[in-house]
Amino acid sequence: MDMRYGFIGLGHLGQHLAGSLVRAGFSVIIHDRDKSRAEPLVERGATWAESVQALAHEVDAVITCLPSPAISQAVLTGPEGVLSGLKPGGTWIEMSTLDQTDIERLAAIAAEKGIRMLEAPVTGGVHRAAAGDITVIAGGDRDLFDIHLPALQAMGGQIFHAGPLGKAAVIKVITNMLAFIHLLATGEALMLAKMGGIDLTDAFNIIKASSGNSFVHETEGQVILNGSYNINFTMDLACKDLGFALGFGKTFGVPLDLASHTLQTFIRARSTYGGDAWSSKVVKLLEDAVGTDLRAPGFPSEL
Structure with a gap:
C-alpha cells in the first residue's frame, strides 16, 4: 500500500x-x-x-x-x-x-x-x-x-x-472481436425466436442454458430486451477495436471473414444511430429491418 x-x-x-x-x-x-x-x-x-x-x-x-x-x-x-x-x-x-x-x-x-x-x-x-x-x-x-x-x-x-x-493488446482486441460477433449473433437468435412465436423471456433463458450461450448473451442480451441498450460502451469504441482486429488479421495473415462483416455492420449502425450510441444498439438495425422490437418485461436497463 x-x-x-x-x-x-x-x-x-x-x-x-x-x-x-x-x-x-x-x-x-x-x-x-x-x-x-x-x-x-x-x-x-x-x-x-x-x-x-x-x-x-x-x-x-x-x-x-x-x-x-x-x-x-x-x-x-x-x-x-x-x-x-x-x-x-x-x-x-x-x-x-x-x-x-x-x-x-x-x-x-x-x-x-x-x-x-x-x-x-x-x-x-x-x-x-x-x-x-x-x-x-x-x-x-x-x-x-x-x-x-x-x-x-x-x-x-x-x-x-x-x-x-504488446501481447496484452493483441489478446484484448481478440476478446472484443469475439464479443461484437456474439452480439450480432444473439440479436439474430432473439429475433428468430420472436418471429417463430417464442416468448422472448423463455428464449433468453433457454439460450442461456444451452450450448449456444455466451457471456454477451447473458449480459448485453438483457439490456437489448429492456430496450435501453445501455452497456456503457459506444459505437465509436466498437468500431475502433474491430479496426484493430482487422489490422491484426492483415499483419498476421489471418482472414477474418466474420470480423470483417461485423465491422461493416457496426459502421452502418454508427452512421445510423451515432458514434456515441451504445454498441448494443447495433441490434436495432435488425429490429428496424424486420419492423419489430425485441422487448420483454423484467430485464434491467443497466447491468
Missing part, C-alpha cells in the same frame, strides 16, 4: 477502476478533463490533481484509461503530460485498449525518459469493473508485473500476464 498511484481518465470504466484502488486502501491521485467525474472519488478518499503534470509529479506510477491512442499519446507526451512530471524509475500503466504498434511505440518514448511501461487492458464489462471483478490482461516485464500485481488485484478478479509488451 506504500505505492502511490495516479489515475487519469474517469470515464465509464476508469471511475470504477480508480474507485477499486481507493476502496482497497491505496493512495490515489486522480485527474480527468471533467472535474465533476472526480467528485465521488474525492469524497471516498482520492486526491484531486489540477493537471496531469501535477499528478505525475506526486506518484510512483501513473495509470491511464483513455478512449483512443491519440489521446493516450497526448496525455503521455504533451507539454504538461505524464512524462513531464513522472520521475525516472516510475511506471506508466496503460489500461486503454490500444494497437500493439501503439503500445510498443509509446513504450519506447517513455523509456527514453527512464519510465517503464506495463499494459493492462481489461475485459468483462463496466458492471464487473464496478464490482472489482473485471478481468485484467497485463503485458510487460514480469518483474514490473509482480511489483504492481497488488494494485491489479484490487481492480480486477482474474489477472493474466500475457507476455511482453
Whole structure:
C-alpha cells in the first residue's frame, strides 16, 4: 500500500477502476478533463490533481484509461503530460485498449525518459469493473508485473500476464472481436425466436442454458430486451477495436471473414444511430429491418 498511484481518465470504466484502488486502501491521485467525474472519488478518499503534470509529479506510477491512442499519446507526451512530471524509475500503466504498434511505440518514448511501461487492458464489462471483478490482461516485464500485481488485484478478479509488451493488446482486441460477433449473433437468435412465436423471456433463458450461450448473451442480451441498450460502451469504441482486429488479421495473415462483416455492420449502425450510441444498439438495425422490437418485461436497463 506504500505505492502511490495516479489515475487519469474517469470515464465509464476508469471511475470504477480508480474507485477499486481507493476502496482497497491505496493512495490515489486522480485527474480527468471533467472535474465533476472526480467528485465521488474525492469524497471516498482520492486526491484531486489540477493537471496531469501535477499528478505525475506526486506518484510512483501513473495509470491511464483513455478512449483512443491519440489521446493516450497526448496525455503521455504533451507539454504538461505524464512524462513531464513522472520521475525516472516510475511506471506508466496503460489500461486503454490500444494497437500493439501503439503500445510498443509509446513504450519506447517513455523509456527514453527512464519510465517503464506495463499494459493492462481489461475485459468483462463496466458492471464487473464496478464490482472489482473485471478481468485484467497485463503485458510487460514480469518483474514490473509482480511489483504492481497488488494494485491489479484490487481492480480486477482474474489477472493474466500475457507476455511482453504488446501481447496484452493483441489478446484484448481478440476478446472484443469475439464479443461484437456474439452480439450480432444473439440479436439474430432473439429475433428468430420472436418471429417463430417464442416468448422472448423463455428464449433468453433457454439460450442461456444451452450450448449456444455466451457471456454477451447473458449480459448485453438483457439490456437489448429492456430496450435501453445501455452497456456503457459506444459505437465509436466498437468500431475502433474491430479496426484493430482487422489490422491484426492483415499483419498476421489471418482472414477474418466474420470480423470483417461485423465491422461493416457496426459502421452502418454508427452512421445510423451515432458514434456515441451504445454498441448494443447495433441490434436495432435488425429490429428496424424486420419492423419489430425485441422487448420483454423484467430485464434491467443497466447491468
